[in-house]
Amino acid sequence: MSARRGGGRRARARQPRGRSRVGEQFEAEVGPVAHGGHCVVRLPEPESRVVFVRHALPGERVVLEVTEGTDGDRFWRADAVEVLDASPDRVPAPCPVAGPGLCGGCDFQHVTLPAQRALKAAVVREQLVRLGRRDADDPLVSGLAVEAVPGDVDGLRWRTRQRYVALPDGRRGMRKHRSHDVVPVDDCLLEAHAPAAHTVHGVDFSVAADGFWQVHPGAPEVLVDAVLDLLAPRSGETALDLYAGVGLFARFLLGAVGRETRVVAVEGDAAGCDHARLNLSDHPRAVVAHGPVERVLRSSYDEPFDLVVLDPPREGAGKTVVEQVADRAPRAVAYVACDPAALGRDVATFASLGYRLTALRAFDLFPMTHHVECVALLEKTGSHLR
Template sequence: MTWAGRQFTVEVGPVAHGGHCVARHEGRVVFVRHALPGEEVVVSVTEDRGGSFCRGDAISVLSSSPDRVTPPCPVARPGGCGGCDFQHASVSLQRSLKAAVLSEQMSRLAGLSLDVEVEELPGGPLAWRTRARLATDAEGRPGFRAHRSHEVIPVDGCPIAAPGTVDQVVGRVWPPSSEVSVAVDASAETHIGPSAAVETAARRKWRVPADGFWQAHPDAADLYAEVVADWATLSPGDAAWDLYSGVGLFAAVLAEAVGPEGEIIAVESDPPAAEAAADNLADLPQVRIFQGRAEAVLRASVGRPPAVVVLDPPRTGAGRKVVEAMAARAPKQVIYVACDPAALARDVATFATNGYALESLRAFDAFPMTHHLECIALLTRQ
C-alpha cells in the first residue's frame, strides 16, 4: 500500500545528494526536504513508488537545528517552488552540507577519502542568479515549477535572482503554459528570449546566446578560468583540448598558454554555442572548433595528441566511453569542471581504472540556497 499522503514523525539523519536529508520509518528510507540533520519533524509523504524508499516534506518542525533560519522567499516551503533546497539553513551550514555530499559521493563512488571545503563566491547568497527560465501557468502567470512536478508556482519575485532578470518578467502576462528565459549580462542589459548577450571573463568579452549556457553566478566564469589557467601545465607549441567547450571560455585560456604555434581543439555539440565560439575566438588561429559530440570527435582522432584536456560536461557527466577515449589519447593532465558530484565521482573512478589519479579538487558554492555546487578536479596520468 502506498504511503503517499501519510504523515508521521521522524528523526532526521544526514544530508543526501539532491537537496534532502535521510530519515527512516518502519524500515523504509524517507528522503525529507525542508529538514536539517538532527531535527525531529513531521513528514508528509509526497511520493511513493514502492520499494525501499519514499519522498516527503517536513511540514512541522518539533525540534529544530540551531542552524535553521527563516527562508527569505515565501514560496521556499513544502508544496512551493522546487528551485531552492536550503533556504531554511544558515549559509555556513549550506556549504557544510554540500561538502558532506561531495565527500560522501567521492568515497562511495570513487573510493577516495577527502576532506573538502566548499568555497564561498563573492556577493553573498542572494541576488546572484543572472539567468533564469520561468514557466507560465494556464493563465500566463510566470513562476517556477514545484519539486519533481510540472505544477507552476506563480511568483512575485525571486530573492536569488539578480536585478534585471525575474523582476523584469513578473507582473506581466505571457503565453500560457510556456516558458520565458531572461538574462542580465555584464553590461547590465536585460535579455528576454533569444538574443546576444555580452559577458566578460578571462580578460575578454564574449558574445553568448542569452538563452543558452553561461555561468549563472557573475563571478563564476572568471574564477573557473583562473583555476584552469593555474592548473594547466602547458608550454608554447603544445596541443590541448576543450571538450563541451560552450562559447569557448576555456579554449581561450588554453590558447594563451600554448601561443600561436600551439593547437587547441574545442568541441561543442550545441550549434548556436559552437557558432558563438567561432566568433568569439576568431582572433586565435590556433583554435579549431568542431561542432559535434565529444565522443565522435575523440573517435576521429582529430589533431595532435593533447598535453591537457579540459572538459565541462552536462550534469550527467562525461561517461565511460568519453573517459576511455580521452585516456587513449594519453594527456598528461585532465581538468574536469563538474556541476554534479555524483557524476564527477563516477567519472573519477573510471579515470582511475585508465591510469589517472585525482591530484587536486576544489569546490565552489556557485549556487547559494540550492543543493548544487561546482567542482573542478585535476587528474594526472600515472
C-alpha cells in the same frame, strides 16, 4: 527571463506498487544529507523504510509528511512539515514561497550559507568515496570545503537566467518540486537584477541569447582561474577543450600556451560552435569541432594532447569519453563537474586508466540550491592499469 505555459500534475511513468502512503505523517530523527537536496531518514518498523526528506537538516527531529511512496516502494520521499527540535544551522527562509509544498526551485533556503556549503561538501565527499572509490581519510576528500564565489554575501540575486511559467491570470510562477503544478512567484529572490555580462578578465565573449553561459555572474572567472591554476599550462602545450560551449576555457588556454599552439574545442551545439569560432578567431591554430564529443574523438584528433579540459553536462563524460581522453595521454585533465555523482563515477574510470585525482576544489555557484560545481585535477601516474 522567459516564461512558459504551465500544465497539470506530472504524469507518473510507472504504475503505483501497492497502497499509496502519500499524506501520512511520522515523527523522526533526521540523518545525514544525501545527493539531491534532501536528508535521509530511516523509519523503524513497522515501516522499515528509507525516506528522502526535504526542508530538514541533519540532527533535527521533525514531523515528515510523505509526498511520494507506496507500500511496495523501497524508499519514500517526504517534506519536513514541522520542526520539533531545530538545528542551530536553521534560519527563516528569505523567500516567502520556499518551503514544503511551495516553489521547488530552492532546496536550502532554511539553512545558513556556511552550513549550505558544508552540506554540499559532505555530498561531494560521499560521492567520491562511494562512486569514486576514494579513501574517506584522503585529505583531498576529507579536507574539501565548498568555496563561496567572491563578492557573494547572501546567496541571493545571482541567477542571470531564470525561467518562469506564464499563468492564465497574467502572473508568472515556478513549478513545485517534482511536479508540473505552478506556484505564483512575482519576484524570485535568486534572479539577478542585472543581465549576464559576457566579459571575463577583460575578454568579451559572443554568446547566443539562448546558448549556454554560466548563470552565476562570478562563475566564468572563478572556473577559468581554477582550471588554469590546476592545469598550470606551459608555453607550447597542446590542449583539448571538450564540451567547450562558446570557447571560454579554450580562449584562456590559448592565452597561456601561446596563440601559435594547437587548441581544439569540441562542442555539440552548432550555434555554440559559431560563437566559439568568433571568440577564438584571433588564434590561428584554434580549431572548433562541431559534434558530440564521443563521435568527434572517435574519428578525429587522435594525436597526443598535453592538456584536456572536460566540462560535460550533468550526466558527466562517461566511460567512452574518459577512455578517449586517456588515449590522448594528456599529462593533466581539468574536470569541471556540476554533478558530484557523475564526477565520482568518472574519477573511478580515470583511476582505472592510470589517472589519479590529485587536486579538487568546489564552488558554491548555485547558492540556496543543492547544486555545487567541482573542478578536479587528474594527472597521469606511472601505473597504467589497462
